[in-house]
Amino acid sequence: xxxxxxxxxxxxxxxxxxxxxxxxxxxxxxxxxxxxxxxxxxxxxxxxxxxxxxxxxxxxxxxxxxxxxxxxxxxxxxxxxxxxxxxxxxxxxxxxxxxxxxxxxxxxxxxxxxxxxxxxxxxxxxxxxxxxxxxxxxxxxxxxxxxxxx
Ligand SMILES: CC(C)(COP(=O)(O)OP(=O)(O)OC[C@H]1O[C@@H](n2cnc3c(N)ncnc32)[C@H](O)[C@@H]1OP(=O)(O)O)[C@@H](O)C(=O)NCCC(=O)NCCS
Numbered sequence: 617x618x619x620x621x622x623x624x625x626x627x628x629x630x631x632x633x634x635x636x637x638x639x640x641x642x643x644x645x646x647x648x649x650x651x652x653x654x655x656x657x658x659x660x661x662x663x664x665x666x667x668x669x670x671x672x673x674x675x676x677x678x679x680x681x682x683x684x685x686x687x688x689x690x691x692x693x694x695x696x697x698x699x700x701x702x703x704x705x706x707x708x709x710x711x712x713x714x715x716x717x718x719x720x721x722x723x724x725x726x727x728x729x730x731x732x733x734x735x736x737x738x739x740x741x742x743x744x745x746x747x748x749x750x751x752x753x754x755x756x757x758x759x760x761x762x763x764x765x766x
Pocket of ligand 1: 634635679680681682683686687688689690691692693694714715719720721722724725726728
């Protein structure tokens, strides 16, 4: 079930770091926007999703992660779909999410949720992160921008 997190956001840092390896970066946007947790019936936190409003009617999924051990079981999809329903009810029009060229799993995940690629920011990761990120044997260099109308 979806929960809006009102306080103690730092407690979700370990989960948020699964999606973004830079703690400094995660901390820089953590106080902003809306933080949601997906919890089991036993109140265990399974996933987390951080939203920022980027323009009137438009939000960005800044970070999302499902706990290791729970991935690949449909929880991420349920979490995103619940947040999209909530945003639509609040009359938001568009959701943006940005990920790396090497994050093959994320490229599949977001497209299965109806997001389409809308742009590439070349060399974003090379410029922003000090250490080279390699995933699936591919250097992470470019930022892929996805959009989905609501
Ligand atoms: C990316 C992530 C949030 C997906 O959540 P999840 O619970 O594992 O995904 P789900 O089980 O809900 O998968 C939903 C769909 O995406 C597909 N999918 C998910 N991960 C995939 C992968 N690595 N490769 C291919 N397809 C994948 C599933 O097959 C499923 O397809 P279906 O709808 O046809 O059944 C999760 O794996 C995660 O936390 N990863 C680490 C952090 C991260 O990279 N976050 C994203 C930052 S932008």
